[in-house]
Amino acid sequence: MTAAHLVASIGWTLVEFIWQGALIGCAVALAMSLLRNARAEHRYAVACAGLVLCLVWPALELAARLAGPPDLAAQSAAIFAGGLVAGPLDEGWRAVLERSLGWIVVTWGVCAVVLALRMIAGLLWLQRAAAVEGRDPVWQARLDRMALDIGIARKVRLRIVAQLTSPVTFGCWRPVVLVPASLVSGMPLHLLEALLAHELAHIRRHDYLVNLLQNVVEALLFYHPAIWWISGRIRAERELVADTIAARQLGEPRRLALALSELERIQFSTQHLAQAANGGNLMQRIKQLVRPDTQALNWKAAVPVLGLALAALAGCTSTTPVNPFAAMPDNETTKPIARFNTCARPVYPAEALASKIEGTVTMGMLVKADGKVREAIVRQSSGNASLDETARAAIAKCSFQPGTVNGAPKEQWTEVQYVWTVG
Template identity: 50%
Template sequence: MMATLIGHLGATLLDFIWQGALIACVAGIGMVALRKRRPQARYALACLALLACLAWPVADLLARLHAPALVDGTAGLALRAGTGALYALVPLHWPQAHPGAIVLAWASCTCAMALRMLAGLWWIARAARSPCGDAAWQARITSMAGRFGIRRTVRLRVVDDIASPVTAGWLRPVVLLPASLLTGMPPELLEALLAHELGHVKRADYVVNLLQNVIETLLFYHPAVWWLSRCIRIERERIADDLAAQHVGAHRLARALSELEKRQFSHHDLALAANGGELMFRITRLLRPAPQGLNWKAALPVLGLTAALIAGCAQVAPAPPASVTSAATPAVVQFASCPAPVYPDQSLRDRDTGTVALDLLVGADGTVRDSRVNRSSGHLPLDEAARLAIAKCSFKPAMENGRAVQSWVPVAYLWTLQ
C-alpha cells in the first residue's frame, strides 16, 4: 500500500506542474482585467487562485486513491490518461518512472520549509509573551481599535530586533512595535503605522497569511504559487493602507511610510508588516490615486513561464535508454491487445505490491521483441508476471522519416490490491 501511495503522490506532484501553470494563466488574465478595480477584487481573485492550487492536487490525489485499481487479483497500470482516474499504459519520462525519488525530494524540502515556518511562529509567540513596555501606547492602540470597530483586545509589545511594526494572531491579535520607532518616530506618524496594522487585524489577514505559508510550503516547487502569493500580499497591503487612510488621512500615512522607507528593516513572512508590498508604489498611490496601468513588462515573465511549463508538459515522447537512438514518433500501445495479467498465487497470499519499471523493445511490426526489468517491484514473481503480460501487447511502431523503426519503450506497471 505504501508503494501505491507513493506512486499516486508522485504522479499528483508532477501533474500539478501543468495544473499550476493553467491556474496562473487564468489568474493573470483576470488580474489584467481587474487592474482598474479596487484592490479587494484582485485580492479575492488571487486568493481563489491560490486555493485552487491546493484544492486541485488534493482532489486529484483523492481521485487516484479511490479509483478502482484491482479486482479479483488482476492488475492495473499505474499511469493515468488525462485528468480522469483511468489506468493506462503510456510511455514514461524519468520522473514518472521514479515516483519514489520525486516524493523523497519533495518531502525533504517540505520538511525543511515547515521547520522554518515553525521557527517563525515560535519567534512570534515568544515576542507576544514579552511585557508591554509602554502603557500609554497600549491605551492609544486600544482606543484606535475601538474606532476601527475591533472588539477583540489588541495587545502591543515593544520588540528590539525588528524595525517595522508587524501584526500576528487572530483570536488574540498582537502588534509588535520596534523600540527604535517608539523613540525615533514622531507620535502622529507612528500612530499612522499602527492604524495600518489595525487594518490587518480588522480583516483577520493573519489567517490568510498563515494559509499562504502552508501552501507555499507544500507546493514550493511551482513558481505560480509564489507569484500568486506575492499578488495577495501586495493587494493586502493596499487594502490595509486604504483602511488606515480613512482614519488618519492619506497624506499622514504616506509620510509615515516614507519615514519607514528610510530605515533598514527586515521582513517576517509569518507576520504582517507595514513595509510589505512595494513600499514606494504605495506611497505614490496614497498621494496620487490613479487606476493601475497595464504593465506588460511585468506580465511577460509570467506568460513566458506559463507557456514553457505547458509546452514542457505536452511533450509525451519517452526518454529512451542511452544505448538506443530515439525515434521521431515513439511507439504507442494498442490498449485492447493487452491481456490482464494474473496475480501470482504466492504474491496474493503474501499480499505483495509494488511498481515494476520495464523497457520493451518494440519491433517495426509492432510486436514486442525483447523486454527487461529496469526497476524491480521488490518481488520477483510480480516482476516476471508483468514482463510476460506486457510483452503480449501490440504496439503502433515508432516512426522515423516516414517509416516504422524498432525502438525501446519504457513503461511501468503497478501491482496493488483492493
C-alpha cells in the same frame, strides 16, 4: 494501498502541477492586468482565489489517485510527456519520469519539511516575543481606543520588541501587535498612530489567517514559481487594502504616507532593506496614498503571459483521460485477448514452490494497437510478491490480439489472471 502506489500518486501529482500551476498563474496574471485600475480588494480576491485553486486542484487529483487503482497514478506520465513533447520522445520522457518518481517525492518531502519547520520557528518566536517583551500602558490605552473606533471588539495586545524593524501583527482570536522599540523612541506620536491604524486594519480583516494559508501553500508547492508570484501579489495587495482602511479611519491619507516614509527612513538608518511589514513596497504604497494614478495596459508584457497560457492549455487538452478504464465514447469496443502460445509459461519461483504457496494474480495490461504490451502492473496480489512479479514479467512478453474501437485497433487496458497451483 502500497508504498509504491503512494509514491506514484504523490509523484505524478507534483509533476502534473507544473502545467496546472502555470495555467493558474497565467489566468491570475491576466485577471490582475485587467483589474489594474480596480480597487485593491478586487485584485486581492482574485490572487487569493488563484492560490486556493493551486492547493485544491492537486489535492483533489491526489485523492482520486489514492482512491483508484495503482495504474491510475501513472497516467500523469502521458499528461506531462504528451503535453510537452510528441511522437517517439513520449516514451523516453515517461520512462525518465517514472524512474525518478522516488527521488522527486523524497526531495519534495525534505524541502517541504524544512520550510514547515521554518514557519513553525517563526510562529514560536512571535509567541515568545508576545509573552516576554515590553509593555507600555500608555500606548496600550491608545491602541484600545483605536481598536474600538475601527470596529474591533476583542482585546488587541501591544508589545514593544527590540529586534524588529517594522510593526508585525499575528494571532486571530488573541491578536498581538509587535512594535519595534526604534519606532516608539524615534517616530512622532501621530505618525506611529497611523502605523498602528494600518495594523488594526489587518486584524479587522483577519489577514493573519490568509497569511498562514499562504505559508502552508508555499511550503507544499515551493518548487513552482507561480506560487511565489501569486503569494507576493497577495501580500502587496493586502498592504494596499489595509492602507485604504487606515487612511479612511484616520481621515488623513497623507498622514499615513508620511508614516510610511518615516518608517523607510528609520529602516535605512538601521541598515535594513526598505520593506513594509507583512509585505508590499513602501514607495508604491506611498504613491497610492498621495497620488493614485491610472495605469495603462502593457500589451508587450501580456504577450508572454498569453503564450504561456496557451501552451499550458495545449498540454491539458492533449493528454489522455485520468481514468484509463473509463468507457470509450465510441459505439463498438472489443478488449485485447492474450495469445498465450506466443510466450513461455511462467516458471514457479523456487522458494514458493518449496513452501507450496499457491494463489491467483490479477494483472492490468496496457496493450498497444500492434498487440505488444506497453505496461504491465499487478492489480490484485496473489499474496506472494515473487509469484506476482514472475507472472507479471512473463505475461508482459506475450503478444495480444489488440482491442478495437469501431473495428480499428486501439491501445487499451485489459485484465489477465494467472493461477499458481502446485500439483
